[in-house]
Amino acid sequence: MAGSKGYSFFVTFLISIAVLILIITVSSGMGYIQVPFDKVSRIIFSLSGLAEFSENDLFKTIVLDVRLPRIITSVIVGGGLAVSGAVFQGILLNPLADPYTLGVSAGAAFGACIAILFPVIAGTYSIPVFAFAGAISTLFFVIYLSKSSGRISSNSLILSGIIVAAILAAGISFLKYTADDEVAVIIFWLMGSFVSKTWMDAAVAGSIVFTGILITIFYSRDLNLISLGEKSAASLGVDTSKVTLILLITASIMTAICVSVSGIIGFVGLLVPHIVRIITGPDNKKLIPISFLFGAALLLVADTVTRAVLPHEIPIGVLTALIGGPFFCYIFKKNRIERGIS
Amino acid sequence: MENLFKLNNLNFSYDKRKVLNNISLNIEQGSFYGILGPNGSGKSTLLDIITGYLRPASGSVSFKGRDIGKWSKKELSKEIGVVLQNFYINFGYTVKDIVMMGRHPHIKKFANPAEQDLRIVDDTIRKTDIEKFKDRLITNLSGGERQRVVFARALAQDTKVLILDEATSNLDINHTLKFMNLVSERVKNKNITVIAVIQDINLAAMFCDHLIFLKDGNLKAIGKKDDVLSSSNIKEIFNVDTNIEENIYSGSKQVAFKRSI
Numbered sequence: 001m002a003g004s005k006g007y008s009f010f011v012t013f014l015i016s017i018a019v020l021i022l023i024i025t026v027s028s029g030m031g032y033i034q035v036p037f038d039k040v041s042r043i044i045f046s047l048s049g050l051a052e053f054s055e056n057d058l059f060k061t062i063v064l065d066v067r068l069p070r071i072i073t074s075v076i077v078g079g080g081l082a083v084s085g086a087v088f089q090g091i092l093l094n095p096l097a098d099p100y101t102l103g104v105s106a107g108a109a110f111g112a113c114i115a116i117l118f119p120v121i122a123g124t125y126s127i128p129v130f131a132f133a134g135a136i137s138t139l140f141f142v143i144y145l146s147k148s149s150g151r152i153s154s155n156s157l158i159l160s161g162i163i164v165a166a167i168l169a170a171g172i173s174f175l176k177y178t179a180d181d182e183v184a185v186i187i188f189w190l191m192g193s194f195v196s197k198t199w200m201d202a203a204v205a206g207s208i209v210f211t212g213i214l215i216t217i218f219y220s221r222d223l224n225l226i227s228l229g230e231k232s233a234a235s236l237g238v239d240t241s242k243v244t245l246i247l248l249i250t251a252s253i254m255t256a257i258c259v260s261v262s263g264i265i266g267f268v269g270l271l272v273p274h275i276v277r278i279i280t281g282p283d284n285k286k287l288i289p290i291s292f293l294f295g296a297a298l299l300l301v302a303d304t305v306t307r308a309v310l311p312h313e314i315p316i317g318v319l320t321a322l323i324g325g326p327f328f329c330y331i332f333k334k335n336r337i338e339r340g341i342s
Numbered sequence: 343m344e345n346l347f348k349l350n351n352l353n354f355s356y357d358k359r360k361v362l363n364n365i366s367l368n369i370e371q372g373s374f375y376g377i378l379g380p381n382g383s384g385k386s387t388l389l390d391i392i393t394g395y396l397r398p399a400s401g402s403v404s405f406k407g408r409d410i411g412k413w414s415k416k417e418l419s420k421e422i423g424v425v426l427q428n429f430y431i432n433f434g435y436t437v438k439d440i441v442m443m444g445r446h447p448h449i450k451k452f453a454n455p456a457e458q459d460l461r462i463v464d465d466t467i468r469k470t471d472i473e474k475f476k477d478r479l480i481t482n483l484s485g486g487e488r489q490r491v492v493f494a495r496a497l498a499q500d501t502k503v504l505i506l507d508e509a510t511s512n513l514d515i516n517h518t519l520k521f522m523n524l525v526s527e528r529v530k531n532k533n534i535t536v537i538a539v540i541q542d543i544n545l546a547a548m549f550c551d552h553l554i555f556l557k558d559g560n561l562k563a564i565g566k567k568d569d570v571l572s573s574s575n576i577k578e579i580f581n582v583d584t585n586i587e588e589n590i591y592s593g594s595k596q597v598a599f600k601r602s603i
Contacts (some may be wrong), residue, residue, distance in 0.1 A: 095432050221451070225443055227433050231426060232492075234395055236499070237447040282433040300595030 001163030009286045012279065016293035023304075024075065028067050030308040035059045042335040044068075066226055073197040073205060074303040074316075077258040078268055080209035082295025084258075085269025086276075087216050087251040090223045092154040095277075097171075098270040099255035101158060102248075103165035103327070107138025108259040109190055110168045113175045116185050123212050127189065128260035135256030138154050138164060152244055153230070194265035194268055194303050205261045212254040213292060219282035241268065265317045267324030268295050274331060346371040346503065346535055347392060352401035354387055354559075362388045363559040365401070371502075372533040374526060376540050376550035376567075380580060384559040385539040388399045389507050392537060393422055419447035423501040425509035429492040434479040437491050441467055441476075444498035463498050470494040471520060486512045494522055504528070506538035518529070522549045547571055555579050571595050 025044060029035040035043075039056065043063045045052040053060060084099040092101065097195040111134020115127045132297070142164050146156035176183055216223070222243045225233040230240045255269075272295040273287060302320055306313050347369035354362040361384045369375060369392075376438075377385045388398045390396040391403060394410040403410040405421070413421075423444070431440075444461040444466075455463075465477050472490050475483065480491060487511040495503060503524060510518040526549050528534045540546040546553060553570050555563040563570045576584045584601060589596035 090433075091434055216413060218451075221446065224435075224467060225446060228431060228443065229426075229429070230442075231390075232424070232429070235393060235419060235422070235424035235496075235505075236443060237416040239415045277434070281439075282435055283439070 009107075009280065012286075012290060013293075016297075018291055020075070020293050020297045020300075023300055026073055027071055027300060027304040027308070028063050030304060031062075031067060032308075033058075033062055035063060045301060069199045069202050070194045070197045070303070070307070071300060072199075072202040073261060074203060074300050076205045077194075077262045077265065078272075078299025079277050079292035079296035080205065080212070080254045080258045081265065081269040081299070082272035082276075082291040083209075083213055083216060083288055084251040084255045085295075086273035086284065086291045087247050088269070089273055090284060091228050091247055091251075092158055093229070094154065094158070095274065097158070098259075098266075098269070099251065099264070100165075100264075100269070102142050102161035102252065103138050103168060104135045104252050104255045105259055105264045106165040106168035106172070108132070108135040109264060110134045110138075110171055110175075112260075113172055113186050116182050116189065117175055117179055131260035132256050133275065135259060136253065138168065139249070139252040139256070143245070151241060152248075153300055156278075157248075171337050189263050190317070191200065191315030192265040192320075193315055194262055194307075195313070197261070201261050205257050208257040212250045213288065215250045215287070216247060216288050219247055222290055223247060223284045224282070247312050258305045263315075263317060265299070266321045267328060268299055268320055271324050271328050271331075272298060274328070278331075344371050345369065346406065348402075348404045348507075349392070350402045350404075352388075352391060352398045352403065354384075354391060354396065354398050361559050362391070362398070365559075367554065367561060367562050367564050369535065369537060370552075371535050372529065373535060373551045374529050375535070375537045375552045375554060376546035377537065377554045377556060378540065378543060378546060378579070379556035379562075383556040385556055386507055388556065389424075389537065389539060393424055395416055411598065416447060419499070419501075420503055420602055422503040422505060423496040423499040424505045425493050425496045427489070427508040427511055429488055431480055434481045437472060437476045437478055437480055437483070438463065438467065440480050440491050441472075441494050441498050444495035444500075447499065462500060466494050466498040469524060470489055470497065471517065472524055486514060486517070489513055490517060490521075497524070500521065502532075502534050502535045504534060506536065506540075508539050508541060511541060518545065525549075543571075543597050544574070544592075547596060548592050571597075 025040050026037065028044065029037055029040040039059055040063055042051065043053045043060055045051055053287040058103040081099055087097055088101055089095050108131040111132070114134070115130035119126060141342050142151065142157065142160045145154055145160035145164070148156070176186055179186065222238045225236050225238045226240060226244065233240050273291050276287055276291045276294050280290050299320070302323070303316055306316055306319050345368040349367050351364040352362055353360070365388065377388065377468060379385050386414055387396065391398050394413060440560055441463050442455060442459070445455060445463060446522065449455055449459060467473050470490060470493060472487070472494055475487065480488060483491065488508070493509055510521055513521065522545065525536055529536055538550070550567055552565065553563070553567050554561070555570065555575060562579055563575050571586060573584050573586050576582065576597065585598045587598070
């Protein structure tokens with residue numbers, strides 16, 4: 001669990017942070033108006049208060065007020081989804097679980113549809129607030145469904161999640177059917193986007209995601225033991241029911257805030273922990289921090305591609321699924337062949 | 343001898359099906375107990391209640407004079423180690439990682455394994471004959487090899503009580519004997535207590551000091567092996583005819599069965 005690989009983990013961690021900062025800086029310069037790399041770095045560095053940047057106010061506005069909020073939001077969402085994915089895979093003892101397995105995304109989508117169709121509460125935040133409420137109520141209903149005599153088993157959680165998600169999907173179809181012009185808004189929301197994200201979005205998502213990561217790291221060794229199965233973990237001193245519930249709620253709230261900020265973005269939560277496990281091994285103490293950095297970098301690159309490279313912006317959820325899906329198939333097959341599992 | 347576990351009028355049901363019926367028994371420290379009984383007689387459920395994993399519907403279990411429910415999971419994990427059968431895991435930990443997990447109860451949160459933990463793990467790996475695949479991934483091992491790793495993990499946990507739920511049923515005869523000897527040695531030298539569900543009556547006869555017979559959730563017999571291992575008990579519990587004789591080579595009573603055709 002530790003020891004010989006400790007040093008290489010630290011190096012991996014530092015390199016990942018450096019790469020993420022580099023990608024943030026490069027992508028801040030990319031877009032309709034190109035900002036040179038040295039200027040971007042100095043503008044970002046000026047945030048620390050150690051230096052000032054006053055040569056070009058246009059560049060400063062573009063980087064600090066337009067691009068960085070969107071970039072930081074995508075970093076937080078990408079990292080948050082990746083960490084939730086790793087946690088869900090650990091709790092559900094299933095490497096194919098993802099943050100959406102328990103129907104959290106369907107709940108968020110349903111909530112968002114309601115907010116779009118019935119704009120009772122005015123204001124820009126009605127969609128994320130409804131999406132978050134939908135996601136959280138779905139989670140608790142799924143936990144309630146799967147609980148029997150005080151215990152939560154991973155199989156019943158997966159089943160309950162699938163059932164509830166299917167019902168909500170039908171509900172979403174019905175809402176789309178009854179909607180008129182709003183259909184386009186619903187479909188656009190469902191495909192995910194970071195367009196016009198603000199510092200407010202980044203701050204709200206960031207505070208929840210970082211709290212969540214601290215909690216998951218605190219329980220990371222227990223999570224390792226839970227993957228041995230509930231009974232074995234219990235015999236090794238893990239209060240499995242308590243830890244499972246805490247991690248389940250933490251990961252779901254992280255997912256819910258990500259979905260409500262950005263819409264549904266698939267494959268990050270499934271793909272990233274898989275790739276990172278190849279580098280760090282399955283130990284969650286290493287897997288969780290590296291997954292955050294890797295997920296953050298991946299989603300930021302994807303968002304920068306759709307924002308600044310492609311001639312037209314396409315929804316980020318579509319892009320991650322189109323690239324992530326086939327790539328996942330490749331990794332999955334290659335890994336199984338190498339390990340000799342058929 | 344001191345009573346380590348005291349079970350008093352235990353009852354347990356899954357839904358409406360009664361699994362354990364009014365079980366009362368005492369487990370002494372420093373002894374090797376075997377639990378025998380037909381499939382579905384409640385053996386594993388009894389172990390789950392003894393370890394505190396399941397709560398009985400009525401009745402009480404005390405461990406070291408204190409109700410088992412009053413012990414925290416963490417405290418119990420320093421006292422009681424468990425080996426289950428059919429261990430399966432989806433994540434590619436190395437064999438050494440898994441054995442090290444047995445030290446979890448002894449390592450503080452966020453601390454790294456101490457010198458002593460590393461030494462115990464290396465020691466256990468050597469003694470349990472899993473050294474040659476200690477760096478391989480657990481997901482790539484055969485069922486029997488995986489079982490040996492799980493057994494090693496429980497031995498590395500270094501507890502005064504060891505619970506074995508058909509822990510050797512996947513092992514070849516060489517490793518079955520190796521592990522049973524290893525455990526018996528700890529009973530003798532370190533005064534640990536073993537409670538084992540065993541299907542193989544002759545294996546139980548070789549290694550156990552006490553036998554517990556269960557049938558349909560009822561306690562049918564409990565006592566010193568030589569007192570309760572009789573043809574009439576086996577007939578009553580398993581409904582098979584046997585001839586039981588002292589066997590010099592194995593140093594214990596051994597049971598021979600008759601084929602019907």
